Amino acid sequence: MNTLDTVQSDMVTGDCTPTGQKPMKKVAFNITACCSLLVLFGFVHQAGATQVHAEPEGLWAHQIAHLFFLFSMGILIFWLREWKLVKETGWRLVQYSAFFFILWNIDAIVVHYLDERNDIYRTINAGTWHARVVFDQQADWLGFLYYIAKLDHLLCVPAILLLYAGLRQLFKQAQSIKPVDKSS
Amino acid sequence: MTLPLSPIWIVDLLGSSLMILLSFLCVQLAKKLKNHDPNNVIWTYLLWLCYALAGFAVSRSVGHIAKRILLTAGHNDIWNFLRPYSGAINTLMFVVVASITLFFERTWKIYQQILKDQRALQSAHGELIYLNRNLEDLVAARTQELALSERKYRRIFEVSRDVIMLVNGDAEIIDLNPAGFDLLGLSGLSEDGAGGIRLSDFFLKPRAWTCVEEALRAQGYISDTEVTLKRRNGTHFSALLSGTAEMGKDGKTGSVQFLIKDISSRKAMERQLLQADKLASIGQLAAGIAHEINNPLSMILGYTQLLLRSEKEGSQQHDDLKIIEKHTRNCKTIVGDLLSFARSTQTVQEFGHLHGAIDEVLSVVRHHFELDGTTIETQFDASVPRMILDEEKMKQVFMNLIMNAKQAIGKKGAIRIHTQYDRSSSRVIVQIADTGAGIPAAHLSRIFDPFFTTKPTGEGTGLGLSVSYGIVKDHGGEILVESEPGKGSTFTLILPVSSVEAEEESDNGRRDAVNYR
Numbered sequence: 001m002n003t004l005d006t007v008q009s010d011m012v013t014g015d016c017t018p019t020g021q022k023p024m025k026k027v028a029f030n031i032t033a034c035c036s037l038l039v040l041f042g043f044v045h046q047a048g049a050t051q052v053h054a055e056p057e058g059l060w061a062h063q064i065a066h067l068f069f070l071f072s073m074g075i076l077i078f079w080l081r082e083w084k085l086v087k088e089t090g091w092r093l094v095q096y097s098a099f100f101f102i103l104w105n106i107d108a109i110v111v112h113y114l115d116e117r118n119d120i121y122r123t124i125n126a127g128t129w130h131a132r133v134v135f136d137q138q139a140d141w142l143g144f145l146y147y148i149a150k151l152d153h154l155l156c157v158p159a160i161l162l163l164y165a166g167l168r169q170l171f172k173q174a175q176s177i178k179p180v181d182k183s184s
Numbered sequence: 185m186t187l188p189l190s191p192i193w194i195v196d197l198l199g200s201s202l203m204i205l206l207s208f209l210c211v212q213l214a215k216k217l218k219n220h221d222p223n224n225v226i227w228t229y230l231l232w233l234c235y236a237l238a239g240f241a242v243s244r245s246v247g248h249i250a251k252r253i254l255l256t257a258g259h260n261d262i263w264n265f266l267r268p269y270s271g272a273i274n275t276l277m278f279v280v281v282a283s284i285t286l287f288f289e290r291t292w293k294i295y296q297q298i299l300k301d302q303r304a305l306q307s308a309h310g311e312l313i314y315l316n317r318n319l320e321d322l323v324a325a326r327t328q329e330l331a332l333s334e335r336k337y338r339r340i341f342e343v344s345r346d347v348i349m350l351v352n353g354d355a356e357i358i359d360l361n362p363a364g365f366d367l368l369g370l371s372g373l374s375e376d377g378a379g380g381i382r383l384s385d386f387f388l389k390p391r392a393w394t395c396v397e398e399a400l401r402a403q404g405y406i407s408d409t410e411v412t413l414k415r416r417n418g419t420h421f422s423a424l425l426s427g428t429a430e431m432g433k434d435g436k437t438g439s440v441q442f443l444i445k446d447i448s449s450r451k452a453m454e455r456q457l458l459q460a461d462k463l464a465s466i467g468q469l470a471a472g473i474a475h476e477i478n479n480p481l482s483m484i485l486g487y488t489q490l491l492l493r494s495e496k497e498g499s500q501q502h503d504d505l506k507i508i509e510k511h512t513r514n515c516k517t518i519v520g521d522l523l524s525f526a527r528s529t530q531t532v533q534e535f536g537h538l539h540g541a542i543d544e545v546l547s548v549v550r551h552h553f554e555l556d557g558t559t560i561e562t563q564f565d566a567s568v569p570r571m572i573l574d575e576e577k578m579k580q581v582f583m584n585l586i587m588n589a590k591q592a593i594g595k596k597g598a599i600r601i602h603t604q605y606d607r608s609s610s611r612v613i614v615q616i617a618d619t620g621a622g623i624p625a626a627h628l629s630r631i632f633d634p635f636f637t638t639k640p641t642g643e644g645t646g647l648g649l650s651v652s653y654g655i656v657k658d659h660g661g662e663i664l665v666e667s668e669p670g671k672g673s674t675f676t677l678i679l680p681v682s683s684v685e686a687e688e689e690s691d692n693g694r695r696d697a698v699n700y701r
Contacts, residue, residue: 058271065278072282079289123189129256131189140185150192153199160206160237167213167230174220174227 059116063109070105073098090173093166100159107152114146121146193252200245207241210234225298229284229291236284240277247274347423347444353437355382355393367423367446369415383442388412388420400429400440410447421448455629456664463632463653467525470634474522481519485512521647524577525634525654536575538612538679539564542601545582549590557596568605568612571681577655584648585616585675591639592620592673610681617674623667631665 076098085091114120120143121133135143214231221227247270254263315322341348347364351357365371368386387393392411399406405428414420424445432438488509495502542562550560589599597619604613623631630636632653637646656663660680667673 058268058275062271062275062278065275065282068282069278072285076285076288079292083292124186129190129193132186133189135185135187143185144187147187147192151195153195153203157199157202157206160203160210160241163234163237164206164210164213167210167217167234170230171213171217171220174217174224 059112063112066105066109066112070102070109073101073105077102088169088173090166090169093162093169097159097162097166100155100162104152104155104159107149107155111146111149111152114142114149196248197252200248203241203245204238207234207238211238225291225295229288233281233284236277236281240274240281243270243273243277247271346446347442349383349442349444351383351440351442353432353439355384355397357381357383358439364444367415367421367444368413369417369419386413386415388414396425396427400427400437404429404431413444421446422451423447459629459632463650466634467654470522470525474519478516478519478523481512481516485509485516488512518645518647521645521651522634524580525647525650531577531655531658532574533572534575535570536573536578537570538568538573538578538603538614541573541575541578542582542603542614545579545586546601548583549586553590553599556590558590558593559598561598561600563600563602565604567607568603569681571612571679573659573679574655577658581652581655581677582616584652588648589616589618589620589673589675592618592622594620597672605681612679612681614677614679615674616677617672619672622669622671622673623665624669628665628667632663 077095080086080091080095080098086095119136121135124132124134133143133147135147211231211234214227214234217227218224218231247266250266250270251263254260254266341361344361344363347367348361349357349364350359360368360370370381384390384393387396389412396406396409396411399409405426407426409425411423411425412420413423424447425442426444427440427442429440430438488505492502492505492509495505542564546560546562553560586599586601593599599619600615600617602615602617604615605611606613627636627638632649633646634650635646636650639646653663656677656679662678664676664678665673666676
C-alpha cells in the first residue's frame, strides 16, 4: 500500500494523522543512515578506534572465566544451603561437587599464573616420556606447588563424580515419588 | 629439585578421559530425570547444566589429550595452531557453565511457584471432583438447612405479636406479618393485597413520617420512636416504631425493616394512673375543705332551725329562714358528696349482692325510662357471688351511672347492664353501656373530676361520677370508661372478691342470683 492508499483508507476511518506520519519518519531515517555510511566509508581513510587484543588478553579472559566459574559455584552452594536443600543427599552431593569445582578453579588459576612465570622451572627431555622438570633452587617450594597443582584432575574428576552421584541420588528420589498424573 | 613429568601426563590423560565419560554419564542421568517428569523445570535446568558441563569437559579434555599426543609426537606446530581455539572454546565453556549455574536461584523459585500453583490446582481439582460426586447431596443438605432456617424465621415473622414490616425506598409495603394486618386493619386483604399500600399513609401526622424518613437517611436506623398510626377504618393508636434501612448501591434507601409495637394499652394505663393520681390529690383537697365547711354549715343549719321555731309560718322572716335552711341543706349534701368522693365517709361492711342493688335501682327507674322509650337489658352472670360491700353506696353508684346513661340517650335508646364473674382473677365485672351521645375525647380525662359537668347550670353538681369513683375505690375496685362519640359509652366497674367470701358464698350467691333474675 503506498502513501496515497494509506491516507485514503485513513480518511475512511476518520483518523489520518498517525499512519500519515510513518512514511515520513522512514524516509528521514533512510536519509540519515545513507549519510552516515557515506561519511564512514567515503570520507574516512583510517579507522583508529579499533582496539588491538594482544596475547596477554587471552590469559586474562581465561583467568576471569575461572573466577566467574568459581563465583557461580559459590552462589550455587549459597542457595543450596539457604533453601536447606542440602538436607537431601542428592543436593548435598551436588554441593560437594560445587565445592570441588571451586577448589579446582583456584588450582587452575594458580597453575595458569605459574605457567606464565619462566623463572621457577625448566623442562628436561621435553617431548619424551622421560621428561622432567627442574625447579629453581631459590623457588623450590613454588616449583613443588606448581608440580602438585598441575595434577588438577585430582580435583575436577571428583567434582564431576560427585555431581554424577548427586544426580543419581536425585533420580532415585524422583523415582520414589510418582510424578503428577495428568489424567487424574 | 627434579621431578618426572610422567605422573602429570598420566593423571592428565586419565583425568581428561574420565571427565568426558563422567560428564556424558551426568547428561544421561539428567535426561532420565527429565524423562521421568518432563514438566519438572529443575530437571530441565539440571539437564542444561549437564550439557554445559559436558561441553566444558569435552572442550577441555580433548584439548589436553590432543596437546599431550601432539607434543609427544613432536607436532608442536599443529598444537600451536590448535591451542588458541582450544583455549578460547574452553574459556567460553566456563562462562556458559557459570552462567547456567547462576540461573539456579531463579529456576528454583519458578519451580516453587509452579509447585504452589500445582498444589492449588490439585486442591481445587479435588474439591471439584468432590462437589461433582456429592453435588446432589450437598444441594439437598443445603436446601434443607435453608428451609429450616427459612421456617424458623418465617415462624418468628408469622407469630410475632408485634408488627414486622418490610418496605421499599418509596415506603411501599413489601412484606407484612399477620400481626401487622390485624393492627393496621388490613385483615380483609390477602398478603399480596398489601402491595402498593404505603406505610406513610398510616401515619396520623405526615410530619411524623417525614421525621422518620430523615432519621433513616441520616443515621440508617430509628429506635423506639413514638408515633400515632391510624388504621384503615380511621381509628388511631400509639405505637413504638423501630426500623433499620438497607442502603442501595446508589446511596439511596433500598429497603427498611420496621418493627411496630402497639403501646395503646400501655398509654391507656398511663392515662389511668395519671387520672387516679389526679383524683387522689383532688380527693385529699376536697376532704380537707369539706371537713372545714361541714361544721360551720351544721351550726348555720342548727341556728336557722332554732330561729324558725320562734317565727310564725307565713311571715317574711319564716320564709327567709326556710330559704337559708334549704340552701344550707344543699350545701351539706354537696359536702357529703365530696366526702364520699374523698372516701372519708364510713363504709358499711356487710354481705350483699350486686344483682340485688342493681335490681333495686332498676325497679325505681324502669317504669319512668320505658315511658320515654328507653329499654333496659340486663344480662347477669349467675356465678357472681355475694360480696362484702356497702349496698346503699353501691346503689348510689348504679343510680348515678344509669341516670347518666339515660341523660346521654335522651329519649329513645337502650341501656345494657352486664355482669360477669372472672373466677381466675376473683373479680366481678359490671358493665353499663348506653347508646347515647357518647363522651368527647377531650372530656374523657375529666369526667371523674369533682364539679365537672356538661349539663346546664342548676341541672347537675358535677359530683355524681366523682362520688361513684370514690365509692368504687373505697371497695378496692376500679371504674373505667370507654366511649365513642355518637355511638355511646360503656362504664365498667371491676370489684374484687376475696377468696374467702367467694368460697363461702358461692353457693348462696348462685341461689340468690337465680332469684334476682
